[in-house]
Amino acid sequence: xxxxxxxxxxxxxxxxxxxxxxxxxxxxxxxxxxxxxxxxxxxxxxxxxxxxxxxxxxxxxxxxxxxxxxxxxxxxxxxxxxxxxxxxxxxxxxxxxxxxxxxxxxxxxxxxxxxxxxxxxxxxxxxxxxxxxxxxxxxxxxxxxxxxxxxxxxxxxxxxxxxxxxxx
Amino acid sequence: xxxxxxxxxxxxxxxxxxxxxxxxxxxxxxxxxxxxxxxxxxxxxxxxxxxxxxxxxxxxxxxxxxxxxxxxxxxxxxxxxxxxxxxxxxxxxxxxxxxxxxxxxxxxxxxxxxxxxxxxxxxxxxxxxxxxxxxxxxxxxxxxxxxxxxxxxxxxxxxxxxxxxxxxxxxxxxxxxxxxxxxxxxxxxxxxxxxxxxxxxxxxxxxxxxxxxxxxxxxxxxxxxxxxxxxxxxxxxxxxxxxxxxxxxxxxxxxxxxxxxxxxxxxxxxxxxxxxxxxxxxxxxxxxxxxxxxxxxxxxx
Numbered sequence: 291x292x293x294x295x296x297x298x299x300x301x302x303x304x305x306x307x308x309x310x311x312x313x314x315x316x317x318x319x320x321x322x323x324x325x326x327x328x329x330x331x332x333x334x335x336x337x338x339x340x341x342x343x344x345x346x347x348x349x350x351x352x353x354x355x356x357x358x359x360x361x362x363x364x365x366x367x368x369x370x371x372x373x374x375x376x377x378x379x380x381x382x383x384x385x386x387x388x389x390x391x392x393x394x395x396x397x398x399x400x401x402x403x404x405x406x407x408x409x410x411x412x413x414x415x416x417x418x419x420x421x422x423x424x425x426x427x428x429x430x431x432x433x434x435x436x437x438x439x440x441x442x443x444x445x446x447x448x449x450x451x452x453x454x455x456x457x458x
Numbered sequence: 459x460x461x462x463x464x465x466x467x468x469x470x471x472x473x474x475x476x477x478x479x480x481x482x483x484x485x486x487x488x489x490x491x492x493x494x495x496x497x498x499x500x501x502x503x504x505x506x507x508x509x510x511x512x513x514x515x516x517x518x519x520x521x522x523x524x525x526x527x528x529x530x531x532x533x534x535x536x537x538x539x540x541x542x543x544x545x546x547x548x549x550x551x552x553x554x555x556x557x558x559x560x561x562x563x564x565x566x567x568x569x570x571x572x573x574x575x576x577x578x579x580x581x582x583x584x585x586x587x588x589x590x591x592x593x594x595x596x597x598x599x600x601x602x603x604x605x606x607x608x609x610x611x612x613x614x615x616x617x618x619x620x621x622x623x624x625x626x627x628x629x630x631x632x633x634x635x636x637x638x639x640x641x642x643x644x645x646x647x648x649x650x651x652x653x654x655x656x657x658x659x660x661x662x663x664x665x666x667x668x669x670x671x672x673x674x675x676x677x678x679x680x681x682x683x684x685x686x687x688x689x690x691x692x693x694x695x696x697x698x699x700x701x702x703x704x705x706x707x708x709x710x711x712x713x714x715x716x717x718x719x720x721x722x723x724x725x726x727x728x729x730x731x732x733x734x735x736x737x738x739x740x741x742x743x744x745x746x747x748x749x750x751x752x753x754x755x756x757x758x759x
Contacts, residue, residue, distance in 0.1 A: 375631045383724045420738035435727050450712050451642035453460045455653035
């Protein structure tokens with residue numbers, strides 16, 4: 291299973307490095323405004339082709355780029371019901387703190403679990419290679435964290451059941 | 459703390475303080491405390507008719523009528539005998555303790571008063587355990603609405619007693635977590651050979667309750683305990699009652715603990731991510747500069 295993880299993450303990394311070439315671009319539609327073009331989508335010539343990198347049907351990454359912004363949407367592996375609710379809770383928790391996170395989007399794109407929005411202002415204030423590192427690190431850690439939380443719930447359930455039943 | 463305590467610690471502590479105070483020879487103070495317990499049960503400790511030397515403990519259960527049908531009054535008379543008194547307004551049972559004549563075994567009595575809620579429940583269980591022991595069948599099923607939308611059903615057959623809890627999961631996530639817990643309980647035979655059989659049915663009532671007006675719904679679960687004579691015989695009866703009557707609270711307590719734990723993990727992980735993100739920011743370059751003659755000045759970008 292992890293035989294596919296390394297190539298998957300390296301593909302995502304190289305695509306992100308290519309997509310994160312952003313420069314400042316004022317809005318063509320409204321005077322004196324500066325909007326992330328990937329969100330507004332008014333001018334077709336400013337948008338690049340979106341790329342989907344899939345590890346399997348359930349896990350994929352959508353990268354949409356434009357001249358001044360990149361939107362990265364991640365779909366996380368959720369094998370069963372409990373992973374689904376844990377993932378859902380975790381994503382909601384983080385998206386509520388999107389202001390703190392700067393590059394996180396408050397709502398995920400349709401069909402995905404979480405989305406990042408990186409604009410030229412972010413790449414001007416932060417190192418580009420470190421931003422890419424962050425996204426890759428995020429993808430790795432999420433899977434680990436959800437497995438660990440699921441194990442913790444199962445372990446607690448087992449201990450509670452044992453304690454209760456052995457009293458009889 | 460994995461298992462919940464069956465006695466009410468607050469009642470025990472309040473009474474112990476009052477009794478110790480009296481034994482030490484001090485004048486008793488007035489007391490008026492309302493204590494909440496599981497399943498919407500209220501305790502009220504007060505002074506009857508403003509007599510500071512007497513302490514009255516009253517309990518109110520919304521479903522006391524159901525319990526009365528099954529002999530709760532008799533059991534309480536048996537357990538508390540001379541402590542029973544005129545029931546306070548708005549409550550179901552009252553016990554009175556005279557601070558001027560404290561018996562020598564007062565600690566035992568205080569413990570007994572702490573078990574008042576458990577003893578109210580005990581009567582139903584005992585009645586049906588007796589039926590099973592005598593091998594009597596055909597008695598009506600006991601139905602007790604111990605919480606707003608949740609009911610307890612007890613039925614006695616010749617060789618077993620089945621106790622069914624219906625429980626409502628108010629939150630969708632609770633349903634999934636509840637299922638994990640009940641899955642482990644179902645396989646509990648591994649833990650102990652003496653454990654009763656536990657069955658779980660989501661949404662629909664189990665076969666025994668098929669044609670009753672038992673509720674049906676996505677967030678409703680039914681948990682069945684099958685108790686055999688080795689759980690209901692006179693020696694272990696009390697232990698079984700202690701464990702079973704608090705089961706629903708036990709389950710929901712642990713579901714809430716799991717959610718709290720998950721929440722604290724998420725918080726830790728989120729701050730972890732923030733740390734990694736902040737590594738992406740370059741360190742602010744030192745803006746203090748010196749000229750050759752020694753003058754220092756600060757450049758603001």
